[in-house]
Amino acid sequence: MKFLVTGAAGLIGSNLALELQKHGKVIALDDLSAGKRQNLARFRGDFMRADIRTANYPKFLKECDAIFHEAAITDTTVTDKHLMFSVNVDAFKRLLIYAKSIGCRKIVYASSAATYGKGKVPMKETDRPAPANIYGESKVRMEQAAKAFVKENPGFSVIGLRYFNVYGPGETHKKKAASMIYQLYLQMAAGKHPRIFKWGEQYRDFIYVKDVVGANLKTLKYKNSGIFNVGTGVPGTFNRVIEVLNKAMRKDLRPEYFDNPYGFYQERTQADMSSSRAELKFVPQYNVEKGIRDYVSILNPKICIRKSRK
Ligand SMILES: NC(=O)c1ccc[n+]([C@@H]2O[C@H](COP(=O)([O-])OP(=O)(O)OC[C@H]3O[C@@H](n4cnc5c(N)ncnc54)[C@H](O)[C@@H]3O)[C@@H](O)[C@H]2O)c1
Structure with a gap:
């Protein structure tokens, strides 16, 4: 199998790239603006240093089985909306166009519990988004872009994972x-x-990064598109x-x-895990x-x- 992981030098991307290499060939992409190469010390695949806003994505990924998109500005205190949206939203739309150009029909992207803001708990995917900062807004925009893309390209499986509070090695x-x-x-x-x-x-809702990797792997067997909480509940x-x-x-x-x-x-976060459990078959360990x-x-x-x- 062949995979592309963006944001691969970051917390989630590095743990995911290291696990995915057990299942096939992995291209790891990161501009190292935040993440560190040393997170990928045990990585054996190709590393591409590039900015997702301008990257010349490799054409040789033609038989790519899935793209896992973790690259983003992840500091929730950033207030430069233009910057936040150009990295988190516009570059994601660009990646979707690239996926289409190489016929990669599975794109899994990182969304966030920040889309819920100070909403009621437990937080369910069908709740109305209420982001409390521009980071959360950018994640809502990503989800909207994914939905619009799937509407135009129904053969694609585009899955958004709303991570809750992730912790673990590589941060x-x-x-x-x-x-x-x-x-x-x-x-x-x-x-x-x-x-x-x-x-x-x-x-x-603290979720260990090893479980976050597990949730990403579950998406490989899921044929449809959707948005799923990734927490423990x-x-x-x-x-x-x-x-x-x-x-x-x-x-x-x-x-x-x-x-x-x-x-x-946010006084509290708690994921409603019923949909992830029923559809993705994801059960945190x-x-x-x-x-x-x-x-x-x-x-x-x-x-x-x-x-x-x-
Ligand atoms: N960690 C959490 O608790 C959490 C919660 C919800 C959602 N998320 C989302 O999960 C994803 C991964 O988060 P993380 O915790 O691993 O963060 P991270 O900051 O460790 O990783 C993000 C990576 O993206 C890279 N990056 C940033 N801008 C880039 C650009 N323009 N081009 C290429 N690479 C770029 C950074 O260098 C970094 O390595 C992000 O999309 C984040 O919004 C994380």
Whole structure:
């Protein structure tokens, strides 16, 4: 099989490219504006450094089985709408045209729970989009572009995956846009009390990157087009995350609470997973405890070695 992965040096793209290479030939594309080559240290396929807004996509991908589109501006605090839309929306439309030109009939693209904004929970794909920032708006526009493309090209399977709060190996480059789980881990690894907004009971549907890769693989067997949530359906509070991190890191650091300065803050996210489960057959394998344990053992293998010797 042959695949193209965009945003392949990023958190999700790199984990996906590394898994896909077990199933065939992979072309990894990234402009390295945010992601890092070292995320692809174990990657054996071809790497193409290019900007999706201008890339000369390779014609040799004619027998491409699927394009996985992860490249995007992922920092939700970016306020330059023109930039956000040119990278996230216009470049995606360009990619769809390319897919059509080479006859690649499966395109899987990264959408986001940001399309729901501060909507009710659990969040269902049929809910009216209510993005709270231009990043979320750009994802809604991508979904609209995908729908319009499928309407004109009914033989194509174009699938949008609305990722919830992804965490896992390969996110160090994201700095302040990295997952809260990673940020809290760093504070605690430095021996500091983890800092969270009062009173830590806000919750997120945290999804481990290995499950996100699993959801992408499920799309290969799905013949239709659609939009699917990729979460666990079981959210965790920030207090709970700290509890689990303490256990996994063998620490006992109590949270330090402070006032939340953001009016647009999403208090909670939780995916309704019924459609993903029924149609994509996607069932996450990592709850927040198992995911954090696995992640900590990768971030700090010494903890894992000490534990296994006991
Ligand atoms: N991580 C999450 O929690 C989350 C949640 C919802 C949706 N998503 C979406 O999933 C996708 C992947 O996110 P991620 O967490 O891996 O982010 P990331 O920032 O780690 O990866 C994005 C990659 O895209 C690349 N990129 C950016 N602009 C580019 C351009 N113009 N041309 C080529 N490459 C470009 C970056 O260098 C980076 O490697 C994104 O579309 C993001 O919006 C992520």
